[in-house]
Amino acid sequence: MQLRLKKYTLALKHTFSISRESHDFQDTLIVSLSLNGQTGYGEATSNPYYGITVESMINEIKAITTEIETFDFTIPETFHRFLVQKGLTNFTICALDLASHDLYGKLLGKPLYEIWGTTLDHYPTTNYTIGLADTPTMVAKMEERPWPIYKIKLGTENDLPIIRELRKHTQAIFRIDANCAWSAKETIANAPELKDLGVEFLEQPLKADDWEGMEKVAHDCILPVIADESCIVESDVEKCALYFNGINIKLTKCGGLTPALRMIKEAKSLGLQVMVGCMTESTVGISAIAQLAPQLDYVDMDGAMLLKEDIAEGIHIHEDGTLEYPALGGSGITLK
Structure with a gap:
């Protein structure tokens, strides 16, 4: 295989803020990854919370470039196993795994969802994320992008007043993501009014390791709660089943599509609802997520919608939330 790496700095349409950071x-x-006239593309974003930079990922890959290029590629699963054995971080593995899946599907001439035995008969509508800001700015962002489902980032002393005000401007479904900023007491107390205000579920209200608090929430919270920061890798799924109603899988955090497929299967076997989320990727990463959509209860794949300018073509999200899948195999990605 021929390997190429390229760093991009994606400009966002608006400052994106959550409870712990802004950018x-x-x-x-x-x-x-190129082989036999086909090229597959993968992506992983930098992330300060997990200590990941593009430079750190590039350095990891450069250290094993010869081994990657001489690897006898047949299926993505064996390539993923090789990457894990090399001790790469999950973000780096994700970028390579996504590229190998896109390549694999293009070599077969089939989209991944079809290879996995699923159809496009049913898939969830992505939410559109409203980052934390002053309330008028959050309202303006909603009005700029009318959408059926909004994920609202919270984690302030005025969270309930924010949702009361946003509700005046739309009948859309709300999902709340506090990004670890609430206590168990706050979560349980906020939930009844949030439910009345049309909130569907809460995502990761408590710190990732506050299992004692999550046990209280599991027993007393009137709204479903979805794990994000508490569910990073495959081994987290079983534990999360004791405390959460569902999990949000991030491809970058778990190491790509290969482990994500296993996490989806395990979560469903444990009665958990399944969501896949994004990390403000371009259409490269979002197109990979879209291949999983038929298997999901919820999806957060609005990353490319938050950019000033995209760098790729692949999955297209229409204004009504429906998805238009590319004719190419794999994840259907081409770079602009």
């Missing part, structure tokens, strides 16, 4: 740009690594 106007998102660095991302695009990996391409």
Whole structure:
């Protein structure tokens, strides 16, 4: 296989803020793997919370470039196993795994969802994320992008007043993501009014390791709660089943599509609802997520919608939330 790496700095349409950070740009690594006239593309973004930079990912890959290029590629699963054995971080593995899946599907001439035995008869509508800001700015963002489902980032002393005000401007479904900023007491107390205000579920209200608090929430919270920061890798799924109603899988955090498929299967066997989320990726990463959509209860794949300018073509999200899948195999990605 021929390997190529390229760093992009993606400019966001608006400052994106959550409870612990804000940014106007998102660095991302695009990996391409070429074989027999086909090229697959993968992506992983940098993330300060997990200590990941594009440079750190590039250095990891460069250290094993010869081994990657001489690897006898047949299926993505064996390539993923090789990457894990090399001790790469999950973000780096993700970029390479996504590229190998896109390549594999293009070599077969089939989209991944079809290879996995699913159809496009049913898939969830992605939410559109409203980052934390002053309330008028959050209202303006909603009015700029009318959408049927909004994920609202919270984690302030005025969270309930924010949702009361946003509700005056839309009848859309709300999902709340506090990004670990609430206590168990706050979560349980906020939930009844949030439910009345049309909130569907809460995502990761408590710190990732506050299992004692999550046990209280599991027993007393009137709204479903979805794990995000508490569910990073495959081994987290079983534990999360004791405390959460569902999990949000991030491809970058778990190491790509290969482990995500296993996590989806395990979560369903444990009665958990399944969501896949994004990390402000371009259409490269979002197109990979879209291949999983038929298997999901919820999806957060609005990353490319938050960018000033995209770098790729692949999955297209229409204004009504429906998805238009590309004719190409794999994840259907081409770089602009």
